[in-house]
Amino acid sequence: MKVAILGTGYVGLSTGVSLAEIGHQVCCIDVDEAKINQLQQGISPIYEPGMEEFLTRNIAAGRLRFTTSHRQGVAGAEIVILAVGTPQREDGSADLTYLVEAAKDLAAYLEQETIVVIKSTVPVGTNDEVRKILEANCHEDVSVKMVANPEFLRQGSALKDTLEADRIIIGSDHQQAASKVKEMYSPLKVPCMLTSVRSAEMIKYASNAFLATKISFINAVANLCEAVGADVTDVAKGMGMDKRIGNHFLNAGIGYGGSCFPKDVKALWHTTRNEEVDFGVLAETMRINDEQQVRLVKKTLKRFAGDVSGKKIAMLGLSFKPETDDMREAPSIKIAQELTKLGAHVAAYDPVATKNAKRVIGESISYADTLLEAVTDADAVLVVTEWQEMKQMDIASLGEVMKQVIIFDGRNCLDEEQLRNCKNIEYHPIGRPAIIT
Ligand SMILES: NC(=O)c1ccc[n+]([C@@H]2O[C@H](COP(=O)([O-])OP(=O)(O)OC[C@H]3O[C@@H](n4cnc5c(N)ncnc54)[C@H](O)[C@@H]3O)[C@@H](O)[C@H]2O)c1
Incomplete structure (x- = not known):
């Protein structure tokens, strides 16, 4: 399959090399010229174990290309994946500026039937908004089918997480588009869950917010352990032996950081405020984390x-x-x-x-x-x-x-x-x- 990817950050690059590894023809597009220059030479702009081996192997096999030209990159692609950043705005909401720009960059080059996949983490309703932008800026003969396909990789094990993911979430209101994206991933032998666009968007935020809450919970338990003379490592082990709780994400420490948990919890919190839905546990998760750091x-x-x-x-x-x-x-x-x-x-x-x-x-x-x-x-x-x-x-x-x-x-x-x-x-x-x- 011919696949184009916009954004060659942690997610776009890991997706690009993984899809090339399983045999697809992949073109990665980025607006950052320096990054693209490095990537064309097989040099990874990020530190990620295994990345350069994957890069060199797939570039040499002719399955992986890099360009700054949206026109060249998108030409002939059956599936276009958007993997640009969605950082947080000052008020905590997700900043969709890069996504909107990427959609505009892309629209003019879309061919008759293109499936556009949003892999970036985006608030519920964003796929609908991006579809409107694409339709307003593309040729009138083009039909755009949106697929929400959130990413769950962890930095530091991004390639393994992509190739051996726990699940692939495919959200679409077009059965044919969903099937095509499922087919693209089929060599991975990872379970796919098909759902609606909005549920897929929500799955990503709910998952990250839950994991962040688990971290803040065990950190609060740790602080209590210090006060009462217990050992949180044993407490977590004992809790984790209960299958309903599970033994992952129960390591006490100085809290979560990184490019995802902090901004995603804030963005979800922002959505709850907009929708006037009470979700106080998110505020506590963030407060505990701020103090724990x-x-x-x-x-x-x-x-x-x-x-x-x-x-x-x-x-x-x-x-x-x-x-x-x-x-x-x-x-x-x-x-x-x-x-x-x-x-x-x-x-x-x-x-x-x-x-x-x-x-x-x-x-x-x-x-x-x-x-x-x-x-x-x-x-x-x-x-x-x-x-x-x-x-x-x-x-x-x-x-x-x-x-x-x-x-x-x-x-x-x-x-x-x-x-x-x-x-x-x-x-x-x-x-x-x-x-x-
Ligand atoms: N980093 C992670 O571990 C991780 C995991 C899961 C999901 N996500 C989500 O995936 C998305 C991407 O995250 P990331 O960490 O890879 O971001 P990143 O900031 O590392 O990379 C984004 C890339 O997009 C490029 N870009 C911006 N505008 C563009 C345009 N118009 N056309 C082409 N390229 C453009 C930038 O130059 C940059 O290289 C975010 O929504 C993030 O929340 C990230």
Whole structure:
């Protein structure tokens, strides 16, 4: 099948290389010339495991092309996928500017019967609006059939998640269009659920809001565990053994970040306000998360009797999660800002996200090239992202370089046995008893 994709971000690019991998002829279009130049050479503009192998293999096989020309990219495509960004506006609603622009860019080049798939996360009703824009701007002979096909991949495992997804949601009011999109995905052998356009749009928001709520719930449980002397890891394990609860997304920590959960929960909340539907749990989910993101700062401040000015704090991890260089809504941003405001000197280290972090956090903190450089002479270490490198660090040797070994683990990711075997350390996890040796 000939497929065109508008937007080569995390979603568009992962979709593009995956569809090429299963044999389709794919052309990815983006307005960002620098990105397209890199992609044409098989270089991935994002850090995503496996991406460059997929790129080179499929470009070489002639199944994958990149262009900035909507005309060239869309020509002859049976299916056009929109995967542009839908960031949040100041009031929390989804900003559909890129989507509207992409629809206008596309309309003039649509051929007689085109299926237009919206993969971007969009509020209920957006497919209808985009169809109207396309119809108003395309040739009168063209018939546009919309399919809502939200994406559920996770950054850091985007390709695996696309190729081995739990489900593919296909929302359309045209049975033929839905069948065609189902056929496009058929080599993946992933269960497809066919539904209406509006239900498909809603499934995406309801799923992300539910996962975010699960995270805030376990974080609230963690804070209670600290107060009453229980261990949230055991509590979560015990809860998760109940199949109705499930054991995923019950890791206590410093909250969710990234390009999806924060903005999607806010956008859904915005919809509930517009529709005057009471959905207070969303407001609590967001409030708990906001507070949880600075929990490590509060703990650090308490440990140093309310004064961290002049202290060197090593912040390990900058990206919002491991295996990505994405800094969007990363908890590290708020932590760095709060600690700097309190007069601390923050030395941050991340294996891949430093370049992006500099753009977001700026020069108010220093950036180390190695983990060792960050922790040297530090008064405390804050583990903010659970990269393998952080999990595997040699805790016993920290004593040789740090002023005193005080660790605040925002991801509960350090090895308990190793910690217990170390001398003269203080370890403060989230929702679990501290280890002091
Ligand atoms: N990132 C994720 O993990 C993830 C997961 C599931 C769903 N989503 C949703 O998918 C959508 C895309 O997210 P992303 O993270 O890939 O975005 P992104 O910001 O990484 O990429 C968007 C791309 O679209 C391009 N673009 C903008 N206008 C264009 C136009 N008119 N024509 C062609 N290209 C254009 C931009 O240059 C950019 O490269 C969003 O709605 C997001 O909420 C993201």
